[in-house]
Amino acid sequence: MPDAPLSPHVTSPLLDVKDVSVIRGDRLVLDQITLSLYAGDALILTGENGAGKSTLLRTIAGLRKPDHGSILRQCSLSWLGHHDALKPGLTVAQNLALSAQLGQNNLTTVLKSLELEHLIDQPARLLSSGQKRRAAFARVMLSNAPLWLLDEPTVGMDARSIQNIGRIMSAHRNNGGAMIVTTHVPLPLENTLSYTLPSLAPSDTFWLL
Numbered sequence: 001m002p003d004a005p006l007s008p009h010v011t012s013p014l015l016d017v018k019d020v021s022v023i024r025g026d027r028l029v030l031d032q033i034t035l036s037l038y039a040g041d042a043l044i045l046t047g048e049n050g051a052g053k054s055t056l057l058r059t060i061a062g063l064r065k066p067d068h069g070s071i072l073r074q075c076s077l078s079w080l081g082h083h084d085a086l087k088p089g090l091t092v093a094q095n096l097a098l099s100a101q102l103g104q105n106n107l108t109t110v111l112k113s114l115e116l117e118h119l120i121d122q123p124a125r126l127l128s129s130g131q132k133r134r135a136a137f138a139r140v141m142l143s144n145a146p147l148w149l150l151d152e153p154t155v156g157m158d159a160r161s162i163q164n165i166g167r168i169m170s171a172h173r174n175n176g177g178a179m180i181v182t183t184h185v186p187l188p189l190e191n192t193l194s195y196t197l198p199s200l201a202p203s204d205t206f207w208l209l
């Protein structure tokens, strides 16, 4: 007798988002979002400007509370927002020192993988915007967190850097990590999940909890 088919996921999800709704100002921005993320998953989150992609990532990261619904997380996370959050007067190494201390990944190894090692002693103010974005990405890699929340991680990067980031993301997935990535450009990732946030019309924004 043949074995029963295996469930595609034999472990519990790293992240479980259930019926999450968020109001910003007087607008309903997220309306009952439900998704799960397992080890190895990469979810590409798309939607028009203003659809709520950043709001969803910030809510999952715990930077704001959902107005409705629940978020269950089984592991630590690292969040990369729109801003690179680098202090302009500090060098790349100084900017990343705390993350390097908290995680267990070696700073030089991470900077090498991002082709930034030659800039380690440069003040952040002297980096190009693509270099700054890569330095901000280094913080995510240094964190050692299994779950990555990446808000437009490749903004300002050239084609070669985007390919490189794609390889780093794939390696993270192969090591049991997972990620949600918002992007307006295609990323070099295979076997991704996708979730497109609808743009809620003003008429959808009146609701009762």
Ligand SMILES: Nc1ncnc2c1ncn2[C@@H]1O[C@H](COP(=O)(O)OP(=O)(O)OP(=O)(O)O)[C@@H](O)[C@H]1O
Pocket (backbone or CB within 6 Å): 024, 025, 029, 047, 048, 049, 050, 051, 052, 053, 054, 055, 056
């Ligand atoms: N501080 C705020 N107060 C009230 N509403 C806000 C605030 N910040 C953003 N919003 C609204 O929340 C909605 C979602 O914004 P969000 O930044 O999450 O969208 P997004 O999908 O990430 O957009 P983009 O593609 O432009 O980055 C927008 O309609 C925006 O106007």
